[in-house]
Amino acid sequence: xxxxxxxxxxxxxxxxxxxxxxxxxxxxxxxxxxxxxxxxxxxxxxxxxxxxxxxxxxxxxxxxxxxxxxxxxxxxxxxxxxxxxxxxxxxxxxxxxxxxxxxxxxxxxxxxxxxxxxxxxxxxxxxxxxxxxxxxxxxxxxxxxxxxxxxxxxxxxxxxxxxxxxxxxxxxxxxxxxxxxxxxxxxxxxxxxxxxxxxxxxxxxxxxxxxxxxxx
Amino acid sequence: xxxxxxxxxxxxxxxxxxxxxxxxxxxxxxxxxxxxxxxxxxxxxxxxxxxxxxxxxxxxxxxxxxxxxxxxxxxxxxxxxxxxxxxxxxxxxxxxxxxxxxxxxxxxxxxxxxxxxxxxxxxxxxxxxxxxxxxxxxxxxxxxxxxxxxxxxxxxxxxxxxxxxxxxxxxxxxxxxxxxxxxxxx
Numbered sequence: 537x538x539x540x541x542x543x544x545x546x547x548x549x550x551x552x553x554x555x556x557x558x559x560x561x562x563x564x565x566x567x568x569x570x571x572x573x574x575x576x577x578x579x580x581x582x583x584x585x586x587x588x589x590x591x592x593x594x595x596x597x598x599x600x601x602x603x604x605x606x607x608x609x610x611x612x613x614x615x616x617x618x619x620x621x622x623x624x625x626x627x628x629x630x631x632x633x634x635x636x637x638x639x640x641x642x643x644x645x646x647x648x649x650x651x652x653x654x655x656x657x658x659x660x661x662x663x664x665x666x667x668x669x670x671x672x673x674x675x676x677x678x679x680x681x682x683x684x685x686x687x688x689x690x691x692x693x694x695x696x697x698x699x700x701x702x703x704x705x706x707x708x709x710x711x712x713x714x715x716x717x718x719x720x721x722x723x724x725x726x727x728x729x730x731x732x733x734x735x736x737x738x739x740x741x742x743x744x745x746x747x748x749x750x751x752x
Numbered sequence: 753x754x755x756x757x758x759x760x761x762x763x764x765x766x767x768x769x770x771x772x773x774x775x776x777x778x779x780x781x782x783x784x785x786x787x788x789x790x791x792x793x794x795x796x797x798x799x800x801x802x803x804x805x806x807x808x809x810x811x812x813x814x815x816x817x818x819x820x821x822x823x824x825x826x827x828x829x830x831x832x833x834x835x836x837x838x839x840x841x842x843x844x845x846x847x848x849x850x851x852x853x854x855x856x857x858x859x860x861x862x863x864x865x866x867x868x869x870x871x872x873x874x875x876x877x878x879x880x881x882x883x884x885x886x887x888x889x890x891x892x893x894x895x896x897x898x899x900x901x902x903x904x905x906x907x908x909x910x911x912x913x914x915x916x917x918x919x920x921x922x923x924x925x926x927x928x929x930x931x932x933x934x935x936x937x938x
Contacts, residue, residue: 605775629788656829660811727812
């Protein structure tokens with residue numbers, strides 16, 4: 537009887553070890569084996585994507601708040617420089633980057649200005665579009681660390697230029713190995729506070745007109 | 753009259769006791785330029801307040817700690833990290849939150865047309881605080897006017913009261929073009 541219990545305990549121990557190992561394999565990121573292969577594939581896949589539509593959930597962590605600030609909405613992107621982020625909860629807010637122009641709809645009012653005229657929006661515009669394209673590794677303003685696990689690629693970007701250092705300490709981009717689209721974006725500030733954006737229900741190459749990006 | 757809606761409690765009609773974290777959808781307009789985001793105010797101690805202003809996309813515009821007579825910039829984007837700008841913003845936030853009971857004097861009942869609603873006015877140093885109340889003396893709107901050498905400097909209007917709390921607050925400056933509109937986030 538005692539021997540039989542020991543046998544079961546041993547089997548359970550092995551099973552537990554296997555599960556732990558499997559989980560570790562799923563979650564742990566190791567240095568990417570073929571960085572050049574990844575870049576080639578990513579650039580080639582990006583060229584096949586003309587449009588992207590996705591839902592997103594945004595989490596904002598602030599060290600002094602017990603709860604994260606949650607918001608959600610949807611994103612539309614059309615090559616090469618049109619993006620619309622429409623927040624639906626907890627409030628309605630639209631920010632769209634259309635061919636170098638920034639449109640913001642807040643409180644029912646639409647504001648339009650040139651992205652180049654405003655450093656903050658130039659930064660947001662460039663970072664968001666490059667990040668959603670998974671293209672930030674081509675940006676010389678960042679030092680990139682390439683990692684991977686069984687399901688995703690992970691790019692860890694550290695700003696080199698002083699302009700970007702003012703805003704962020706690190707950007708992490710999680711890219712699906714299945715279709716090379718961005719699953720998640722993590723932006724960490726100097727203080728350690730961070731913003732995470734998780735994308736779901738992604739649709740690529742669905743028909744989209746330029747007019748859909750203009751905010752009225 | 754309940755504690756929350758009492759004009760006699762002489763606290764800021766928004767920042768009542770027991771609450772320590774406040775979130776506002778925020779819209780700032782100055783000389784034709786606008787900026788929007790979320791303003792978070794947290795009472796850290798009786799005389800310490802933390803104010804953080806974020807863009808919708810999560811970028812932090814500023815993070816400051818406001819003390820009784822001074823303030824400390826913890827973080828700010830370069831465009832806002834200008835002494836005059838941050839000083840104005842922290843002044844506004846301090847004016848918004850802090851109402852010193854001891855400074856409220858000289859209550860005057862100012863009857864409005866038909867006597868309803870009712871307007872009360874208090875002196876607050878050289879400034880004034882007004883309350884517009886209904887028949888049950890619940891606050892409908894209140895206003896703090898800040899003066900400088902007898903000239904109106906800025907005005908804080910608290911409105912859309914629900915359970916004694918203002919759902920909308922507007923800070924309007926008169927000596928230069930600045931309007932800050934806050935809407936409570938639930």
